[in-house]
Amino acid sequence: MALCLSTLHFSAYAAGNVTIYPQNQTIKNIDRLADLVTQPSLVNAWWPGAVISERKATATEEQQHQKLLANLAGFAAEEDGDDAAAINGVRQQMQAIHVTGRQFVDLDPDWVRVHPRANVPLQGDYSLWAGSQPTTITLMGLVSSPGTKPFVAGRSVDEYLDGIDKLSGADRSFAWVIYPDGKTQKAPVAYWNNRHVELTPGSILFVGFKERLFNSDFNDLNQQILNSLTHRRPD
Known part of the structure; x- marks a missing residue:
């Protein structure tokens, strides 16, 4: 399981301004993270799936996402038949999502209050998505029927994929789980390496491209998509 860690971006001057979704409420002059996550309007937030992003980081991630879409279009143009159709299908899925400059920090109010180092300063412009707990997971990638599926407690990755056709060029031995907190896990799903890996509500289950021995650029697509x-950005 991999987790990317970063600290919140901040400048040297003003306190932070934060727009909270889905309320579309802007709070100004927030000094530290604890001042944000303890707001009364967030008392019912589901923190495992909350996302805080910073404006300049968002611009960077949007550029990376556009580069990914261009790469997918380029690879599709180099293929034909089922391979081209599969790549274009993934591109359409990725084109439908929005990315944001997510900051990988723990947002749980109890954790932030108890751990001073977690109570980082907020300086700049931020967005916070803190909705209710979802009841679905999202299936993406080289599969015949991408989209939201009901979350079932205890169900493993291979069980979610049971009966789902994989498209041309798909990795049939592994799938990726992207948890709501940003952690990722590579899950073995073939008969020879199967291991029980569960999802949580709001997770994304991504079936990527199989590795190509002589095409390292193509292999980088999975990591670009995971990024x-x-x-x-939460829906």
Whole structure:
């Protein structure tokens, strides 16, 4: 399981301004993270899936996402038949999402209050998505029927994929889970390496491209896609 860690971006001057979604409420002059996550309007927020992003970081992630879409279009143009159709299908899925400059920090109010180092300063312009707990997971990638699926407690990755056709060029031995907190896990799903890996509500289950022995550029696509999915803006 991999987790990218970063600190919140901040400048040297003013306190932070934060727009909270889905309320579309802007709060100004927030000094530290604890001042934000303890706002009364967030008392019912589901913190495992909350995302805070910073404006300048968002611009960077949007550029990376556009580069990914261009790369997918380029690879599709080099292929034909089922391979081209599969790549274009993934491109359409990725084109439908929005990315944001997610900051990988723990937003749980109890954690932030108890751990001073977690109570980082907020200086700049931020967005916070802190909705209710979802009841679905999202299936993406080289699969015949991408989209939201009901979350079932205890169900493993291979069970979610049971009966789902994989498209041309798909990795049939592994799939990726992107958890709501931004953690990712590579899950073995073939008969020879199967391991029980569970999802949580709001997770993304991504079936990527199989590795190509002589095409390192193509192999980088999976990591580019994972980067966009970990920076996906909540719906």
